[in-house]
Amino acid sequence: MGFLRPSAGRATIAGLDCWSQAPAVKRLVGYLPSEFAFDPGLTGAQILTYLGHLRGGVDRSYVQQLCERLDFDPGKRFREYSRGNRQKLGLIQAFMHRPRLLILDEPSSGLDPLNQQEFYRMLREVQSEGHTVFLSSHILPEVEQTCSRVGIIRDGRLVEVNEVSRLKHMRQQTVVISFPGPASPEWFQGLPGVAAVRLNRDGRELHLDVQGELQAVIKAAAAHDALSLSTQEPSLEEIFLRFYQVDQPVAAGR
Amino acid sequence: MLRTIWLKTLREYWIAVLCWGLGLGLLIYAMYATAQDALSAGVTQIYQSFSFYGDQVALNTIPGYVTFRVFGTTLPAFLAIWAILAGARLVRGDEERGTLDVLLSQPLARIRLLLEKLLALILAILVMMLIISLFILLGQLSAKQAADYPRALLTALNVGLFELIFASIALLISQFVRWRGAAAGWTAAILVIMFLFDSVGRVQHDFDWLRHLSIFYYYNVNKPLIPSVAANWGAVMLLVLLAVVLIVAGALLFARRDLGGVALQLALNGQRQPATVERARALARAAGDPFLRSLGLRTLRAQFTALFWWTVITLFFVEFLTALIPSLLDIFRKAVEGNAVMSQLFSGYNVATNQGFLGATVFAFVPVALTIFALTLAHSWSRDLDNQRLEIILSMPQSRLRLLAEHASAVILASLIPPLLIWLSLLLTASIINLRIDVGDTAAACFSMLPLEWLTAALVYLLATRLSSGLTTGLVSVFLALSFLMEFLQPMLKLPEWLINLSIFHLYGSPITEGMRWGPTLTVLGLTLVVGLAALLHFRQSSLVARA
Numbered sequence: 001m002g003f004l005r006p007s008a009g010r011a012t013i014a015g016l017d018c019w020s021q022a023p024a025v026k027r028l029v030g031y032l033p034s035e036f037a038f039d040p041g042l043t044g045a046q047i048l049t050y051l052g053h054l055r056g057g058v059d060r061s062y063v064q065q066l067c068e069r070l071d072f073d074p075g076k077r078f079r080e081y082s083r084g085n086r087q088k089l090g091l092i093q094a095f096m097h098r099p100r101l102l103i104l105d106e107p108s109s110g111l112d113p114l115n116q117q118e119f120y121r122m123l124r125e126v127q128s129e130g131h132t133v134f135l136s137s138h139i140l141p142e143v144e145q146t147c148s149r150v151g152i153i154r155d156g157r158l159v160e161v162n163e164v165s166r167l168k169h170m171r172q173q174t175v176v177i178s179f180p181g182p183a184s185p186e187w188f189q190g191l192p193g194v195a196a197v198r199l200n201r202d203g204r205e206l207h208l209d210v211q212g213e214l215q216a217v218i219k220a221a222a223a224h225d226a227l228s229l230s231t232q233e234p235s236l237e238e239i240f241l242r243f244y245q246v247d248q249p250v251a252a253g254r
Numbered sequence: 255m256l257r258t259i260w261l262k263t264l265r266e267y268w269i270a271v272l273c274w275g276l277g278l279g280l281l282i283y284a285m286y287a288t289a290q291d292a293l294s295a296g297v298t299q300i301y302q303s304f305s306f307y308g309d310q311v312a313l314n315t316i317p318g319y320v321t322f323r324v325f326g327t328t329l330p331a332f333l334a335i336w337a338i339l340a341g342a343r344l345v346r347g348d349e350e351r352g353t354l355d356v357l358l359s360q361p362l363a364r365i366r367l368l369l370e371k372l373l374a375l376i377l378a379i380l381v382m383m384l385i386i387s388l389f390i391l392l393g394q395l396s397a398k399q400a401a402d403y404p405r406a407l408l409t410a411l412n413v414g415l416f417e418l419i420f421a422s423i424a425l426l427i428s429q430f431v432r433w434r435g436a437a438a439g440w441t442a443a444i445l446v447i448m449f450l451f452d453s454v455g456r457v458q459h460d461f462d463w464l465r466h467l468s469i470f471y472y473y474n475v476n477k478p479l480i481p482s483v484a485a486n487w488g489a490v491m492l493l494v495l496l497a498v499v500l501i502v503a504g505a506l507l508f509a510r511r512d513l514g515g516v517a518l519q520l521a522l523n524g525q526r527q528p529a530t531v532e533r534a535r536a537l538a539r540a541a542g543d544p545f546l547r548s549l550g551l552r553t554l555r556a557q558f559t560a561l562f563w564w565t566v567i568t569l570f571f572v573e574f575l576t577a578l579i580p581s582l583l584d585i586f587r588k589a590v591e592g593n594a595v596m597s598q599l600f601s602g603y604n605v606a607t608n609q610g611f612l613g614a615t616v617f618a619f620v621p622v623a624l625t626i627f628a629l630t631l632a633h634s635w636s637r638d639l640d641n642q643r644l645e646i647i648l649s650m651p652q653s654r655l656r657l658l659a660e661h662a663s664a665v666i667l668a669s670l671i672p673p674l675l676i677w678l679s680l681l682l683t684a685s686i687i688n689l690r691i692d693v694g695d696t697a698a699a700c701f702s703m704l705p706l707e708w709l710t711a712a713l714v715y716l717l718a719t720r721l722s723s724g725l726t727t728g729l730v731s732v733f734l735a736l737s738f739l740m741e742f743l744q745p746m747l748k749l750p751e752w753l754i755n756l757s758i759f760h761l762y763g764s765p766i767t768e769g770m771r772w773g774p775t776l777t778v779l780g781l782t783l784v785v786g787l788a789a790l791l792h793f794r795q796s797s798l799v800a801r802a
Contacts, residue, residue, distance in 0.1 A: 001648075001649055002648075002654075003645070003648065003797065003798045004797045004798065005795065005796065005797045022653070022654075023651045023652055023653050024651070025651075026649055026650060026651040026652075027651035029649070031646070031649040033642070033645050033646065033649075035642060036646065037641055037642045037643045037645070037646075038643055038646065039556065039643060041556075043536065043540065044536070045533075045536040045537045045539065045540035046540045046543060046546055048537070048540070049537070049540035049541050049543065049546045050540075050546040050552060051646070051647075051650065053546055053547045053548065054548070054549065054647065054650040054651075054652060055650055055651060056651070060537060060541060063537060064533055064534055064537055067533045067537070068533065072533075073533070073536075074533055074536045074537055074540075075532075075533075075535075075536035079350075090646075093646070
């Protein structure tokens with residue numbers, strides 16, 4: 001956004017340099033900061049009009065439509081808005097010029113569940129129109145629901161960037177297998193993709209951490225007359241936490 | 255200090271208590287220290303024409319002189335600025351910040367919370383008054399008067415009672431309005447009206463009854479410093495009673511109203527639903543607002559109230575002194591003739607001429623006031639950078655150069671208005687009262703202030719690229735204060751030429767008597783240009799978070 005001067009390298013959006021061509025970049029971008037602050041004496045309508053003018057004019061009927069979708073009252077002064085309403089105002093100003101790229105920092109914080117759902121619909125619409133949404137969030141189920149690709153930052157470095165589905169697929173899943181009689185971990189140790197095997201207390205159930213395909217595990221389970229087999233796919237949150245485990249080395253940024 | 259609400263509130267006051275106490279104390283001391291010289295020089299002759307300003311009781315004695323100069327109007331009115339702000343924010347400040355919700359979620363009655371905060375305010379006023387009473391004592395000693403601490407203490411306590419009343423008025427009004435600024439504004443208006451009631455009643459005997467409506471009157475009935483004035487306990491009781499009534503009313507309203515709401519809503523509840531503003535109407539109304547078209551226009555609009563009041567107050571000051579010239583000039587001539595002390599009082603101006611009088615009274619102070627005005631205008635930029643209000647503006651497709659240039663243009667335009675109006679009004683008043691002043695010299699005096707204002711603003715912009723808002727304002731304020739003090743005390747300090755030329759007020763000089771001084775004016779303008787350009791270039795290159 002041209003806020004911070006790079007200490008090294010350069011950042012580009014749509015081929016434009018974010019520092020030297022900042023105004024051109026900002027024309028393409030709708031931005032919501034984590035804390036939306038503004039002149040407390042202006043009304044929501046005045047703020048939207050003012051920012052619209054600074055953008056060189058926006059479609060007023062679309063602004064009104066956005067206000068209605070998020071149930072936002074633009075007649076109040078900024079200082080009178082609750083946190084949720086300030087967030088709605090921030091979202092409307094980010095969406096109002098139909099940007100090619102949306103950069104949203106914690107966009108749903110403060111929104112009630114109904115408005116959150118409406119916001120997710122708005123995201124899906126802009127995505128379906130071919131626009132890009134760049135969203136930063138600590139609410140990982142929200143990321144899982146709205147994003148197609150995620151990047152994970154640890155200690156200020158990008159440690160993973162991937163499709164959500166591939167990321168989940170690539171990462172370990174837990175397989176629980178029940179047997180009619182006492183089971184042995186040795187049956188599965190050494191099979192391709194099996195990282196760990198644990199026996200539960202009654203000795204008839206095994207918990208396996210498996211990475212990748214499950215054919216070898218299924219065959220071995222069938223060979224020992226398994227009664228049931230279930231898999232637990234890790235949530236994005238679990239994947240994220242694994243990246244933050246102390247012993248997990250930080251990979252180079254991609 | 256964080257064990258109770260009153261201790262925590264008192265902790266918030268201690269810097270203000272020290273600064274105001276010591277500042278006003280030094281003023282009192284200085285007044286005592288110079289009283290004998292001023293009285294010997296016959297200054298009472300001049301003050302006899304200032305009856306609107308205060309009671310003239312025993313004016314030819316040191317206690318009478320100090321009471322008239324300091325305790326009659328100046329000190330109580332000046333300190334009331336603090337008292338009013340403190341009263342207005344006592345609960346409304348916490349409400350605006352959202353901290354009152356947290357406090358009131360504790361097992362604590364509202365009345366108790368308010369009373370604890372009031373206790374802290376009263377203690378703060380008391381400590382301030384104790385400091386002031388000590389400086390009165392020191393003043394008495396410096397003027398070789400008999401030390402009379404009981405009178406000093408009673409004088410300070412009388413001031414304290416006056417301040418408590420205005421703080422209580424602000425507290426009461428803050429129950430009826432949503433914002434502390436509005437409460438402070440209304441209370442300040444009451445202060446001015448009270449002063450006018452007292453002044454008009456004193457000057458025009460037909461309106462003597464007006465004085466009895468003024469708090470200033472009941473405060474000034476007692477003059478503990480002057481032994482010949484007997485104590486009027488009735489007036490004291492009346493003021494105490496007024497303070498109690500105001501506090502009780504404020505506390506009761508606070509206990510009953512909605513948090514974040516106003517007192518009068520109690521009566522409206524259930525009768526009227528809050529109006530829901532139609533979205534389309536609100537957006538259409540905003541679309542028709544011309545001041546939302548650019549950052550420059552928005553800045554100008556945001557500064558309009560400040561511009562209006564600074565201009566009105568400065569014009570009032572200028573007009574008032576100009577209108578006094580015909581009646582005071584002769585008195586000044588007699589007072590100054592062959593009197594070195596009096597000449598020094600007016601910084602070497604020949605106050606027996608119209609323009610000399612204007613130079614000593616108007617143009618010795620207005621440039622300082624207008625540079626402070628420019629500082630406050632430019633301060634909005636650094637403040638907005640600090641509190642992230644500019645973040646969203648800077649995400650708009652406009653270059654940083656353009657945004658800063660627009661803000662600076664608005665400040666340049668706003669700072670142009672007071673000097674222009676001062677010049678026009680001076681010419682108008684002079685022609686009405688048939689006063690001869692030189693049009694060119696007056697224009698030079700007014701418009702030479704512009705480079706000073708612009709340099710001040712440019713310094714704020716430059717420092718704000720690297721430093722926080724508070725530090726920026728502090729540094730520029732120190733620069734202005736040093737500039738003023740160097741120039742003001744130059745007759746005594748006799749600083750070398752290279753050093754005194756660092757004072758922008760010295761570079762301003764005395765264009766009202768000497769005409770336009772192109773050299774120094776162009777120097778300041780050139781400096782402004784360099785600092786302004788440096789600010790633009792630095793801002794273009796700097797990271798937003800890299801400010802100290």
